[in-house]
Amino acid sequence: MKILIDKLIINYPYFISVVLFMIGALTVLTRSNLFKKLLGINIMESAIFLLFVAGGNIRGGASPIIGKATTESVYINPLPSALMLTGIVVSVSVTAFALALIVRLYKSYNTTDARRIATMRDEVTER
């Protein structure tokens, strides 16, 4: 048990990432407000980004620029951080598109609540 707790404390970024992922997934699946769903997606993606970046980090390592590391320290792995830049770009575009869809939904249904939209579904006709 003590070993488990020690491992959790040493690897706290991974633990936080798991907690964030759960929070995000729960928000997406249980909230009916469209904005909150979108926020949940963003939290989930941040959790994954944290997982990657933490995986590439070495405690006490130097930033990966030639000349930064001394003889006793090492460079951290820059690849996961670089990959996550792409991931963030993807996440931003998904968010933008989803916001545009929410605006369109709000214009036709006058609400951003998924449950109320579901009840009004049959009344709305083509704009």
Add this chain to the structure above:
Amino acid sequence: MTTSLTMNLPVFVVIAPLFVAIMLPTFARRMRLVEGLVIFVEALGLVGAGYLAYTVLSQRGAPLIYQMGGWQAPWGIELMVGNLGAFFLLVISGVSLPVALFARGNLTEEVGGKERITRFYVLYLLLVGALSGMALTNDLFNVFVLVEVATLSCCGMVSTRKHPRAAEAAFTYLILATLGSALVLGGIGFIYMITGHLNMGFASQEINRIWQTNPHVVWLAFSFMLVGFGVKSALFPLHVWLPDAHSTAPSPASAILSGLAIKGYLICLLKVLYNIFGHTLMQEFAVHRILVLAGTIAIIAGSISAFAQDDLKRRLAYSTVAQVGYIVLGFGLVNTKGLTGALFYMASHAVIKSTLFLAAGAIIAVTGRKKVSELAGIGRKMPITMGAFTLASLSLIGIPLLSGFVGKWNLLLGSMESGNIIPTAVIIIGSVLCAAYLLPVIRVAWFEPAPDEDWKDPGISQKLALIILAAVVVILGVIPGPLLELAGRAAADLLVLR
């Protein structure tokens, strides 16, 4: 000159649609030019894919490898045209060309003016480019990026329809698909952490060396990948977004989404399962049983849900859920016949489902009727449309001499070889259920008296597209030879011991 073209063909096939997609909005006012460009680039893609498939078939063994920017494998990104890649590339270009032909001059009612139609084509080409990339790429992170491009363009295509329900369906689709891609990205992260590689070949070597020391991480990676791609490819309990999205999208979009987009994610799942983890690891972790189980449940549940729908496009959408079951079941059989069957079924379903959705779209555009029960006598008024629909339905049911039969036959042989009686039985029951939800449409359309209305077949390019697709259904059934050979070799490649 020719050799350099051949060497660079893999990257051209992926880049060409993306390049034209970005170019299109500048020509938005000249609709004919836009449509011409789209069809031109699709035709070019078909020629390229055909040439690549021919090259792969004629030179046995070694796959064609393209290194992006000339960087060697563990550092750079690889495009690999193996048997699997060439096979799927051929399917993509073979289906997307007739669908583009069908879309020509047919989108005004569902999508809107010139600007909106141009945007639709941009998304269409982005999707085709991303799918081609998925077929060829050999790099895990590249898979994620292409999956995201495909997802965004799919959602965009669903939302091009003016109806507010389309926006709603697109939003649900977007949220669930993004959930799926977050899971896929997590899975990629776990694989990268234990192997230190993003290249599939290198990751596979590492994972087979070290999985015994990190079994939990391998479990996590397996489950993240399975659920992630499962959401995206609408594997049964995760299919909730599919019926709305595929039935509210404009008809060409429904055809391409149901026919191809889902198959792209399935190909990625196949690559991750067999090219990275490998079949020994799959059997060690009993993942193949999960796949067979999910497949059987999807076949039964999807078919029954399809049977309960009266809306024609929704019925076809649920039918897609059932057909995904067949393909995933084939993935789980872990033998050459089963995988060959799954791959060939994928190709034939791509053609069949596009035909069905396009025919349904043509019927809805002409008559304005969406319900199956209202389609009395439509076959006599629109013989070509309904003829294509009938051929495709019979093929989906699995009548011999049509393409669906070849895939189902190989799946059956594979499931018998695996010695498990349940998938064998479910494949046959699935055929019966498929007949139960498709034959009533055919009966109503041909054998009931036609109403006195002025309905006739759609325009020339729509008719041409339907005839081409229906011809492909028949040709693949009568002479499956080359494509079956390619699928068989791709299956053998996947099962190589590593």
